[in-house]
Amino acid sequence: MRFLASLLLVCLGALPAVAQRILLSGQVVEATNGEPVPFASIFVPKTSFGVTADADGRFKLTITGSPDSIAASAMGFATQRRKLTAAPEQKVLFRLRSGGVALAEVVVTSRQPENPAFRILREVQKHKPKNERNALHAAEFDSYNRIETSLIDLPASMSKRKVIKDIRALAVRQGAAAASDHDAPLPIFASEVSSRVYQKFTPLRRREDLQHKQMRGAGPREGSVLSQMLGSNFQNFDFYPNWQNILGKDFISPIAEGGRLTYEYELQDSVFVGKDWCYKIAVTPKRAHDLAFKGTIWVTDETYALRRVDLVASPNANINFVSELRVFQELTPPADGPGLAARTKLLLAVRPSEKQAAMLVRFTTVSSNFVRNQPHTESGFYDQPIVSSLMEPTEKGASASLLSGLPQGTGMGYFDLNRPDTLSLSERQNFAVLDSARQLPSVRNLLDWVELFVNGYKRVGRWDIGPILNTYSRNDYEGSRIRVGFRTTPEISRDWVSQGYLAYGTKDERLKYGLKTSFIAERRHWTVFSAEYRHDVEQVALLDNDFLPDNNLFLAASRWGRFIQGRPILRDLYSLSAQRDLFHNFIQSVTLRHQDVSPLHDFAYFSTPERGPSAPIGHALTLSELVLESRYAPDENLVQSENRRRSIGLRRLPVFTFRYTVGFRNLFDENTPPAYQKFNLLVTQSVSLGQLGRLGYRVEGSYIPDAVPYLILKTPLGNQTPFYNANAFNLMNYFEFVTDRSVSLRLDHRFEGLLLNSIPGIRALNWRLVATANMLYGDLSNANRVQPRRDREGHELPGIPTLDKQPYLEAGYGVENIFKFLRVDFIHRVTYRDQPARITSFSPEHRNFGVKLSAQFRL
Numbered sequence: 001m002r003f004l005a006s007l008l009l010v011c012l013g014a015l016p017a018v019a020q021r022i023l024l025s026g027q028v029v030e031a032t033n034g035e036p037v038p039f040a041s042i043f044v045p046k047t048s049f050g051v052t053a054d055a056d057g058r059f060k061l062t063i064t065g066s067p068d069s070i071a072a073s074a075m076g077f078a079t080q081r082r083k084l085t086a087a088p089e090q091k092v093l094f095r096l097r098s099g100g101v102a103l104a105e106v107v108v109t110s111r112q113p114e115n116p117a118f119r120i121l122r123e124v125q126k127h128k129p130k131n132e133r134n135a136l137h138a139a140e141f142d143s144y145n146r147i148e149t150s151l152i153d154l155p156a157s158m159s160k161r162k163v164i165k166d167i168r169a170l171a172v173r174q175g176a177a178a179a180s181d182h183d184a185p186l187p188i189f190a191s192e193v194s195s196r197v198y199q200k201f202t203p204l205r206r207r208e209d210l211q212h213k214q215m216r217g218a219g220p221r222e223g224s225v226l227s228q229m230l231g232s233n234f235q236n237f238d239f240y241p242n243w244q245n246i247l248g249k250d251f252i253s254p255i256a257e258g259g260r261l262t263y264e265y266e267l268q269d270s271v272f273v274g275k276d277w278c279y280k281i282a283v284t285p286k287r288a289h290d291l292a293f294k295g296t297i298w299v300t301d302e303t304y305a306l307r308r309v310d311l312v313a314s315p316n317a318n319i320n321f322v323s324e325l326r327v328f329q330e331l332t333p334p335a336d337g338p339g340l341a342a343r344t345k346l347l348l349a350v351r352p353s354e355k356q357a358a359m360l361v362r363f364t365t366v367s368s369n370f371v372r373n374q375p376h377t378e379s380g381f382y383d384q385p386i387v388s389s390l391m392e393p394t395e396k397g398a399s400a401s402l403l404s405g406l407p408q409g410t411g412m413g414y415f416d417l418n419r420p421d422t423l424s425l426s427e428r429q430n431f432a433v434l435d436s437a438r439q440l441p442s443v444r445n446l447l448d449w450v451e452l453f454v455n456g457y458k459r460v461g462r463w464d465i466g467p468i469l470n471t472y473s474r475n476d477y478e479g480s481r482i483r484v485g486f487r488t489t490p491e492i493s494r495d496w497v498s499q500g501y502l503a504y505g506t507k508d509e510r511l512k513y514g515l516k517t518s519f520i521a522e523r524r525h526w527t528v529f530s531a532e533y534r535h536d537v538e539q540v541a542l543l544d545n546d547f548l549p550d551n552n553l554f555l556a557a558s559r560w561g562r563f564i565q566g567r568p569i570l571r572d573l574y575s576l577s578a579q580r581d582l583f584h585n586f587i588q589s590v591t592l593r594h595q596d597v598s599p600l601h602d603f604a605y606f607s608t609p610e611r612g613p614s615a616p617i618g619h620a621l622t623l624s625e626l627v628l629e630s631r632y633a634p635d636e637n638l639v640q641s642e643n644r645r646r647s648i649g650l651r652r653l654p655v656f657t658f659r660y661t662v663g664f665r666n667l668f669d670e671n672t673p674p675a676y677q678k679f680n681l682l683v684t685q686s687v688s689l690g691q692l693g694r695l696g697y698r699v700e701g702s703y704i705p706d707a708v709p710y711l712i713l714k715t716p717l718g719n720q721t722p723f724y725n726a727n728a729f730n731l732m733n734y735f736e737f738v739t740d741r742s743v744s745l746r747l748d749h750r751f752e753g754l755l756l757n758s759i760p761g762i763r764a765l766n767w768r769l770v771a772t773a774n775m776l777y778g779d780l781s782n783a784n785r786v787q788p789r790r791d792r793e794g795h796e797l798p799g800i801p802t803l804d805k806q807p808y809l810e811a812g813y814g815v816e817n818i819f820k821f822l823r824v825d826f827i828h829r830v831t832y833r834d835q836p837a838r839i840t841s842f843s844p845e846h847r848n849f850g851v852k853l854s855a856q857f858r859l
Contacts, residue, residue: 020064020065020066020086020088021062021063021064021088022062022063022064022067022084022087022088022089022090023060023061023062023088023089023090024042024059024060024061024062024063024070024084024090024091024092025058025059025060025061025089025090025091025092025425026058026059026091026092026093026094026425027053027056027057027058027059027093027094027424027425027426028040028042028053028057028059028072028074028094028096029057029093029094029095029096029424029426030077030095030096031095031096031097031183031184032097032098032152032153032185033152033185033324033347033349033360034095034150034178034185034360034362034426035326035347036055036056036057036058036424037053037057037074037077037094037096038053038054038055038056038057039052039053039054039055039074040052040053040057040059040072040073040074040077040094040096041053041072041073041074042059042061042070042071042072042094043070043071043072043073044063044067044069044070044071045067045069045070045071045081047063047065047067049061049063049067053072056424057424058424058425066086067084068083068084069081069082069083069084070082070084070092072094072096073096074096076098076099077096077097077098077099078096078097078098078099080094080095080096080097082094091425092425093177093178093425093426093429095177095178095181095184115265115266115267116267117265117266117267117279117281118260118265120267120279120281120299120304121255121259121260121265121281123304124255124299124304124305124306125255125257126304127303127304127305128240130338131240131303131304131305131306131334131338131339132238132240132338132339133201133238133240133338133339133340134201134202134240134338135338136201136337136338136372136373137200137201137202137373137375138198138199138200138201138372138373138374138375138376139198139199139201139340139370139371139372139373140196140197140198140199140370140371140374141196141197141340141367141368141369141370141371142194142195142196142197142367142368142369142420143194143195143196143197143208143365143366143367144192144193144194144365144366144367144368144419144420144421145191145192145193145194145195145363145364145365146190146191146192146193146362146363146364146365147189147190147191147361147362147363147364148187148189148190148361148362148364148427148430149187149188149189149190149217149359149360149361149362150185150186150187150188150359150360150362150430151164151185151186151188151357151358151359151360152185152186152349152357152358152359152360153183153351153357153358154183154186154357155355155356155357158356158357159182164186167179167186167187167188167433168180168182168186170433170436171429171433174429174432174433174436176429176430176432176433177429178425178426178427178429178430178433179429179430179433185360187217187430187433187434188217188434189215189216189217189434190215190216190217190430190431190434191213191214191215191216192212192213192214192215192415192419193210193212193213193214194210194211194212194213194414194415194418195208195209195210195211196208196209196211197209197367198376198381198382199382200375200382203634204635205382205383205584206382206637207381207382207383207384209384212414212415212418214413214414214415216431216434216435217433217434236341237327237329237341237344237346238341239253239254239255239306239309239329240253240255240306241253241256242256242257242258242690243256243688243690245688246313246325246327247319247322247348248858249291249319249752250291250688250690250694250752251291251292251293251313252290252291252292252690252691254283254293254295254297254309254311255297255299255306261286262285262286262287262290262292262691263283263284263285263286263292264283264284264285264286265281265282265283266281266282266284267279267280267281268280268281268282268296270301271298273298273300273307273308273330274307274333275333276300276301276307276333276334276335277300277301277302278298278299278300278301278307278308279298279299279300279301280296280297280298281296281297281298281299282295282296283295283296283297283311285314287757287758288314288315288316288317289314289316289317289318289753289757289763289766290314290317290318290753290757291313291314291317291318291319291752291753292313292314292317293311293312293313293314293327294311294312294313294314295309295310295311295312296309296310296311297309297310297311300334302334303334305331305334305339306331306339307330307331307333307334307339308328308329308330308331309327309328309329310326310327310328311326311327311328312324312325312326312327313325313326318752318753318757318766318768318817320766320817320820320858321350321351321820322348322349322350322351323349323350323351323358324347324348324349324360325346325347325348325349326345326346326347326348327344327345327346327347328343328344328345328346329341329343329344329345330342330343330344332370336370336372337372337373338372340367340370340372341365341367342366342367342368343364343365343366343367343421344363344364344365345362345363345364345365346361346362346363347360347361347362347363348360348361348362348363349361364421366420366421368420380583380584382584383581383583383584383585384524456468456469457487459489462488462489462491462492463486463487463488463489463492464486464487464488464489465484465485465486466485466486466487467485467556469556470483470485470501470556470559471483471484473556473559473560474560475559475560475561475562475563476561476562476563476564477505477507477508477537477563477564477568477600478505478506478507478508478510478537478559478563479505479506479507479508480505480506480507481503481504481505481506481559482503482504482506483501483502483503484501484502484503485499485500485501485502486499486500486501487499490643493643494520494643495519495520495521495643496517496518496519496520496643497517497518497520497643497644498515498516498517498518499515499516500513500514500515500516501513501514503536505537508537510537510570512535512536512537513534513535513536514532514533514534514535514536515532515533515534516530516531516532516533516534517530517531517532518530520643523640525580525581525582526579526580526581526587526638526640526645527578527579527580527581528578528579528580529576529577529578530575530576530577530578530579531575531576531577532573532574532575532577533572533573533574533575534571534572534573535570535571535572535573536570536571537568537569537570537571537600538568538569538570538571539558539563539566539567539568539569540566540567540568540569540711540715540735541565541566541567541715541717541718541734541735542558542566542717543711543715557723561721562720562721564601565720565733565734566734567599567601567603567734567735568600568601569597569598569599569600569601569711570597570598570600571595571596571597571598572595572596573593573594573595574593574594574595575591575592575593575594576591576592576593577589577590577591577592577593578590585632585633585634585635585636585638586630586631586632587630587631587632588628588629588630588631589627589628589629589631590626590627590628591625591626591627591628591629592625592626592627593623593624593625593627594622594623594624594625595622595623595624595625596620596622597620597621597622597623597711598620599619599620599621599711602795602797603619603711603797604617604618604619604787604788604790604797605617605618605621605709605710605711605787605788606618606709606786606787606788607666607669607671607673608671608673609673609674609707611783611786615788617788618666621665621666621709621711622665622666622667622668623663623664623665623712624663624664624667625661625662625663625664626661626662626663627659627660627661628659628660628661629657629658629659629660630656630657630658630659631655631656631657631658632655632656632657633647633651633653633655633656634653634654635651635652635653636651636655651685651686652686652688653685654683654684654685655683655684655685656681656682656683657680657681657682657683658679658680658681658682659678659679659680659681660677660678660679660680661677661678661679661680662675662676662677662678663675663676663677663678663712664676665708665709665712674706675706676704676706676707676708676712677704677705677706678702678703678704678712679701679702679703679704680700680701680702681700681701682698682699682700682701683698683699683700684696684697684698684699685697689749691754692751692754693749693750693751693752693754694749694750694752695747695748695749695750696747696748696749696750697745697746697747697748698727698744698745698746699743699744699745699746700743700744701742701743701744702714702739702740702741702742702743702778703740703741704740704741704784705740706783707781707783707784708740708784709787710738710784710787710800713738713739713740713780713784713800714738714739714740714742714778715734715735715737715738716729716732716737716739716742716744716776716778716808717729718732718733718734718735718736719731719732719852720733720734722851722852722853723852723853723854724823724825724852724853724854725854726746726748727746729774729776729808729810730774730810730812730825730827730850730852731810731827731828731829731846731847731848731849731850732776732808732810732846733844733846735801736801736846737776737778737801737802737803737808738780738800738801738802739778739779739780739802739803740779740780740781740784741778741779741780741781742776742777742778742779742803743776743777743778744774744775744776744777744778745773745774745775746772746773746774746775747771747772747773747774748770748771748772749770749771749772750768750769750770750816751768751769751770751771752768753766753768754769755769756768756769756815765818766817766820767815767816767817767818768815768816768817769813769814769815770813770814770815770816770823770825771811771812771813771814772811772812772813772814772825772827773809773810773811773812774808774809774810774811775807775808775809776803776807776808776809777803777807777808778802778803779802779803780800780802780803784800785799785800785802787799787800801836803832806831806832807831808831808832809829809830809831810827810828810829810830811827811828811830812825812826812827812828813825813826814826816856816858817858821855821856821858822853822854822855823853823854823855823856824851824852824853825851825852825853825854826849826850826851827849827850827851827852828848828849829846829847829848829849832846833848
């Protein structure tokens with residue numbers, strides 16, 4: 001009996017080992033981009049244990065015994081195995097690579113006289129007025145937005161760099177399979193933002209209050225403008241309009257009117273989406289190079305409302321640098337009212353060239369707590385810019401997971417406790433790597449170089465040095481120009497912004513310098529006071545072009561080449577200005593400025609109102625002016641950080657800018673001439689023409705009613721360089737025409753892939769047609785036609801050329817996207833084709849036909 005009792009105890013002790021239970025959980029994703037593989041099969045080889053993953057590739061499986069491995073397989077992918085340990089709970093991430101056996105395509109045809117999907121699409125259009133979100137008066141909701149950025153397909157040379165090796169080693173130490181494999185997507189940045197969004201539809205107003213944010217890895221610095229662009233306002237897809245603008249490209253919606261000209265439709269099934277019974281319809285572009293989608297849409301069977309879309313941009317679409325573009329969106333049930341996006345996912349892969357790594361960006365937006373048709377009536381409620389005032393820059397060494405105002409000592413960030421969706425296994429592993437990677441010196445150095453590339457400034461301590469583009473230039477007046485500039489950062493002050501520069505020309509041997517300081521007095525209406533002083537050599541040809549873009553690229557380009565033909569002057573500028581938002585998207589500014597102008601070319605003007613051979617003339621000139629400028633952009637989205645503000649997104653409505661100037665010449669002289677006035681109006685817009693492409697126009701009017709020296713008159717911007725300038729008349733010489741009243745129209749039409757996409761051979765090049773037309777109509781009053789004929793030294797001065805009754809007109813055509821960044825324009829001069837009677841340095845020979853080159857970065 002004792003022997004049997006002992007044997008029984010031994011057997012009972014061995015039972016747990018034989019019947020050991022292991023709980024496995026994890027996810028199955030694609031190796032190339034980390035996207036879930038839905039409904040993959042997970043199984044223990046040579047056993048009956050197995051389970052099918054859900055739509056997001058997640059799985060849970062309980063097994064008994066002591067298996068050494070587990071495997072995953074899916075159609076179109078090679079089977080992968082993972083080793084198991086003896087731990088009772090294990091998390092497994094499968095990264096499946098393309099391979100395996102794919103089923104042959106099966107085509108099912110119908111003998112019905114009409115494709116059954118067409119009837120459903122007609123009903124979608126019929127019910128569109130009550131299903132689209134614009135049927136609402138107002139809506140508000142909570143929004144959670146997550147952005148994850150990774151590098152994929154790293155070439156061998158890049159994989160050997162220190163920053164890459166450091167992050168891989170960190171992933172290995174933390175057991176993160178999502179980033180440890182040599183070919184796995186390499187996480188570099190992640191952000192989470194929660195906000196409350198308020199939207200009014202008539203008229204269109206949108207307000208987004210950022211409430212919490214958290215950034216990991218090599219992301220933008222706290223307080224930078226980019227860090228404010230991470231809310232749900234960045235992606236706001238709506239497929240009910242015929243055209244969906246993504247990345248500045250107009251994609252035709254699968255449910256657009258006339259969509260049958262672009263898409264093939266196939267009714268595949270009827271299924272439940274939530275509690276709604278829906279038609280499942282497959283869509284495929286008829287032409288692979290069109291800006292269209294391939295995928296599936298779900299339409300409810302009773303209300304014919306769009307319930308869900310799962311779409312991929314056509315792989316051969318005429319769009320640069322984007323190797324992958326996927327959009328998934330699920331709308332609220334139609335029983336709740338017109339559809340609002342409850343969940344949106346955007347996957348975007350950007351690859352500069354075939355032999356370089358691609359950047360994979362995954363956007364996830366989850367919206368909840370919807371309130372419909374309860375607009376806020378408080379004055380100015382919807383007129384707030386996007387601004388994050390709840391989160392200040394974290395102190396050096398503080399945890400980036402904790403936000404001001406949250407309970408301390410929890411050991412977890414706000415989103416760890418309040419995230420509205422569940423992170424996948426790969427996302428959790430990547431977040432853990434990024435939390436530590438930001439502290440790596442190599443990652444911090446990478447971030448600094450990214451900011452240098454994007455913003456043009458290099459951070460040195462608490463200062464930004466740059467813009468780098470302006471560091472060196474060369475022209476025929478200054479010779480080699482060396483420039484060093486700086487600007488302050490929010491780490492120095494959130495309310496004061498200063499920037500300055502020093503420059504020196506080796507040929508003119510002059511030292512130039514400038515300093516500008518701005519004080520942000522109030523942020524709700526963005527009230528800013530500024531003061532500026534500048535001592536520099538300028539070009540008269542650019543002085544009166546008040547609406548030229550104020551960007552570093554243009555300022556740098558204007559310092560190269562033929563500077564003398566722009567008629568140089570030495571200018572001392574003193575300026576005081578104030579700016580404020582008076583109401584929604586209406587910006588008013590007031591500027592007091594004084595300019596001391598010393599011409600560096602032959603120049604003279606009548607210093608009194610008298611005209612004639614014996615009238616006194618002057619050489620140096622002082623201008624004292626008051627400038628009032630109003631700018632109205634009805635649908636502009638403004639994003640402001642601690643001390644900067646920018647416009648983001650596509651503006652569909654025209655932008656109006658009006659400038660009024662009143663000034664005095666030689667204000668402190670005994671015989672001060674009467675005041676002069678200048679009026680300028682600018683209207684710009686980019687208009688989608690559907691399948692015909694996109695048209696941009698720019699209308700500008702100028703009027704100067706008083707007699708003034710030609711330096712104050714309107715000098716339309718010419719272009720005597722071989723490079724195309726969208727803001728210039730490209731076959732007009734500098735000072736070929738001068739006006740005191742004029743109207744100009746500039747048209748730039750991009751046909752995208754229209755026509756060229758239909759030509760075999762050319763289609764593979766992804767070239768795109770462009771067309772341009774510039775028109776100038778103006779005149780010069782008799783008072784301003786009379787200018788001194790000679791200067792003080794007796795040098796003969798040219799007359800003031802202007803237009804006659806005929807407008808100046810030039811038209812062109814060309815091809816862009818050559819090698820993805822070159823553009824060639826062929827331009828014809830339509831009017832004023834005859835050469836001037838006398839060709840001089842002031843009135844050189846012009847060309848009636850020209851070929852202009854330009855480089856551009858366009859998707």
